[in-house]
Amino acid sequence: MPNDELIPEDALTREVVDLMAGLVAIFHREYEEAAAARSLTGAQAKVLALLRRGPMPMRHIAQTLSCEPSNITGIVDRLEARGFVTRESDPQDRRVKLVAATEQGQAASAELRESLNFAREPLAALGPEERGVLRDLLHRMLVGAGG
Amino acid sequence: MPNDELIPEDALTREVVDLMAGLVAIFHREYEEAAAARSLTGAQAKVLALLRRGPMPMRHIAQTLSCEPSNITGIVDRLEARGFVTRESDPQDRRVKLVAATEQGQAASAELRESLNFAREPLAALGPEERGVLRDLLHRMLVGAGG
DNA sequence: ATGAAAGGTTCAGGTTGTCAAATATTCAGG
């Protein structure tokens, strides 16, 4: 991971960082609201979103969300209690618990994802070709970083 | 606030939303880490950042961060207990408490802000002219939204 | 077989957040 003088401390960089901070704040707030509208917390929605592609061990969830495994235990407990998720031992290695979204969980997650596409206010200011430019820039930023 | 069919539900929009979600996750994580490195929580760092331009009433802080005033009470309590912030009654209206960053608080906030400019990994992938494009796009998005 | 290592859970403790109720201050009318 090359991490050296690539980023100059100039006004432009600072401006972009501030703008991103603003965008992050809006995005974060809208995500929490969209989750709350389906009586999910932000953390629960994130876990549910991770399970879209299939079941996942607890530890993998914790690593992806950069938090302690013991934290995931509680979040999955609450999701499981409400029928959004199931917990099953992996037959290959009975130490690991595979967390899988139920049909209800999949539905809630998909619904939330759809609502984000519509509700994402900031994007309304950009035309299709500008979104294309933005997509390319964001993509370049994300492949370089740890995302 | 025109909020109608401006956002088509197409693949491009969905892709941009997903990319932004990834970027938001990275940004958020790095912000928390930078704050933790100065033994601040993310919420405390946000409040401290708001006070860079001067003292601010509790209610104004709560409105800016989209949370309940009673929540700010606790955060400011902890910041105050550690000398990052002071609380004084506004002489104009003794109901309101003006929260001001101490010298120590200003220093911590400025330091955190500086560290973000250097540490912001994703931006390293972009050259100066691309950052300019990104800045313009982000700016357009933010003036339109509630940011 | 034994012991180290790995995946999860449990527990204690701190922070964030909400909501309802209480306090203090301001302000408009009578």
Added chain:
DNA sequence: CCTGAATATTTGACAACCTGAACCTTTCAT
């Protein structure tokens, strides 16, 4: 001047999130 509504903040109860240490079970290497 006095009363009552409105505003700013705080308090208390409660839930969720998050960490760190201790613990149990299962796996794996020796």
